[in-house]
Amino acid sequence: MTLSFLTRSVDDTRRLAAGLAPLARAGDVILLAGELGAGKTAFVQGFARAMGVDEHVTSPTFTLMHTYSGRLQLLHVDVYRLDHLQEIIDLGLAELVDADAVALIEWGDMAEPVLPADFLEVRIEYGKDDDERAFSLRPVGSAWGARARAVHEALAAWARP
Numbered sequence: 001m002t003l004s005f006l007t008r009s010v011d012d013t014r015r016l017a018a019g020l021a022p023l024a025r026a027g028d029v030i031l032l033a034g035e036l037g038a039g040k041t042a043f044v045q046g047f048a049r050a051m052g053v054d055e056h057v058t059s060p061t062f063t064l065m066h067t068y069s070g071r072l073q074l075l076h077v078d079v080y081r082l083d084h085l086q087e088i089i090d091l092g093l094a095e096l097v098d099a100d101a102v103a104l105i106e107w108g109d110m111a112e113p114v115l116p117a118d119f120l121e122v123r124i125e126y127g128k129d130d131d132e133r134a135f136s137l138r139p140v141g142s143a144w145g146a147r148a149r150a151v152h153e154a155l156a157a158w159a160r161p
């Protein structure tokens with residue numbers, strides 16, 4: 001099942017992410033897929049703010065991972081530029097996601113996710129205008145599958161037909 005949404009500005013994307021944040025639980029993994037400039041980091045900024053993170057969220061491109069404290073611990077990982085699946089495996093992402101954290105992982109179009117079986121995929125694509133982005137949210141596994149309706153309701157304002 002895929003839920004479809006549309007945002008019309010970078011702040012709109014931050015608001016959409018903020019709308020999702022109340023549904024997050026410890027142990028969640030959110031996979032952000034999309035090209036460079038799609039809005040993955042903007043999404044994390046809005047999400048983190050709504051989780052009570054005061055710090056400014058920046059892209060962890062060179063350090064690969066930033067951690068933030070909010071309502072829950074946040075792990076912000078960017079593996080977009082990693083070329084080899086092995087580098088991602090070496091990060092040990094699955095082990096990093098402990099019971100107290102929500103992991104948000106910026107991801108390119110890697111063939112095969114080397115991640116936990118349970119995650120929410122947030123795919124962002126460019127829209128027809130410069131400031132438009134199409135969001136496709138796909139729960140994989142039961143953890144997010146059970147919240148699909150709640151996601152649909154929380155983000156109804158951004159629904160795309």
Ligand SMILES: Nc1ncnc2c1ncn2[C@@H]1O[C@H](COP(=O)(O)OP(=O)(O)O)[C@@H](O)[C@H]1O
Pocket residue numbers: 007008009010011012013034035036037038039040041042043059106130131132133
């Ligand atoms: N609707 C939108 N949502 C998110 N970003 C947008 C949108 N419209 C324009 N932008 C711009 O696109 C860029 C997204 O950057 P960023 O979040 O760093 O992308 P990514 O992390 O996917 O590479 C920003 O410059 C932002 O201002």
Ligand SMILES: [Mg+2]
Pocket residue numbers: 040041059078106
């Ligand atoms: Mg980014």
